[in-house]
Amino acid sequence: MSLSDQHAADLSPETVVVAAGRPDRAHDEPVNPPIVLSSTYFGTGSLGDGDRGYGRYANPTWDPFEDALAKLEGASLPGLLYASGLAAVSSALSLVPAGGVVVMPSHSYAGSLVMATELAEKGFLELRTVDITDTEAVKALIDPGNGKTADLLWIESPTNPMLGIADVQALTEAAHAVGAIVVTDNTFSTPLVQQPLSLGSDVVLHSVTKYLAGHSDVVLGALVTSNPELRATLLHHRIIHGGIAGPFEAWLALRGLRTLALRIERSQATAATLAERLSTHPRVEAIRYPGLPTDPGHERAKVQMKGFGSILCIQVAGDEQRSGADAADQLVRALQLWLPATSLGGVESLIERRRRHTAEPLSVPENLVRLSVGIENAEDLWSDLEQALKSLDG
Secondary structure (H helix, E strand, O other), rough: OOOOOHHHHHOOOOHHHHHHHOOOOOOOOOOOOOEEEEEEEEOOOOOOOOOOOEEEOOOOOOOHHHHHHHHHEEEEEEEEEEEHHHHHHHHHHOOOOOOEEEEEOOOEEEEHHHHHHHHHHHHOOOEEEEOOOOOHHHHHHHOOOOOOOOOOEEEEEEOOOHHHHHHHHHHHHHHHHOOOOOEEEEOOOOOOOHHHHHHHOEEEEEEEOOOOOOOOOOEEEEEEOOOOOHHHHHHHHHHHHOOOOHHHHHHHHHHOOHHHHHHHHHHHHHHHHHHHHHOOOOOOOEOOOOOOOOOOOHHHHHHOOOOOOOEEEEEOOOOOOHHHHHHHHHHHHHOOEEEOOOOOOOOEEEEEEEHHHHOOOOOOOOOEEEEEEEEEEEEHHHHHHHHHHOOOOO
């Protein structure tokens, strides 16, 4: 038999990530789920609970990943896999009633902000953005006192790209007090570092493209909830809007998920080492990494996270010859091992200056560089950074 919820609860996440989503045990059956390529399924009766019916409704290849992710997040219901992270964002925003209020971090994934902004411009919802690390400011937008209360609170912690840490439990309590739904984007942390459902969130969102799949070879998203009504609404949105995952991509994502614990362990350790060294480098104007004791989110992260993640950000110092932004661009060009590319969470280390994207909030510093630490040797990564930083003095 496959791993039960009760058995999964007794195991460490490092074991669950390997054991969950396996086929039932039977003689001569495979230990890995197969890829099912079919657009339809046998059946002539009316569709009922558990019936697949058609390829847009369900696919057996989705099930193992959805089961494994749910167990990792501590959810009582299977997750929902989507064609992309933005497809999952779209489904989550569909929970907002017409004209409803969404409170969203001013620093968060640009795609989420752009989508919410466009919906607000069309009159579908009211968008209120805020520094999610300022708990009292968030509460004031959730319940203005003399205005309309929020219908949905969108949390991202750590935030992209500023790595701000929200007080997830306090904010979910404030949102629930006015009947608002809470969606938490857990992409940066993964369920091995943070479990938002245990902190009160109603729905957890992942860009599966990033850490969960982990090899920069698929584009997928996912949502997880323990609320049957919310899940039914999200599932309906996925079916009607067609944001479904391909079976081969789902199979690749599950294969990638199996090594998540090892990848996170290695990349987090390296990120901590690099952050400590970069924090004292004369060419680094500022650094953000929750694992540093000097980081403003450090104490909060220690309480609600089981680590500090593998993303760090630095602001590159300019000089008389160049601005900070130009220095940051030169740093990226001078690197030989780090890959200058967007995205994050893969086995390879990626780096980019975030404000090169027109959709990035103007409050993100021009000279801010985001580093996604991979699983390469830590000293090799540091050597490459060190020589690139030294090149700025030339």
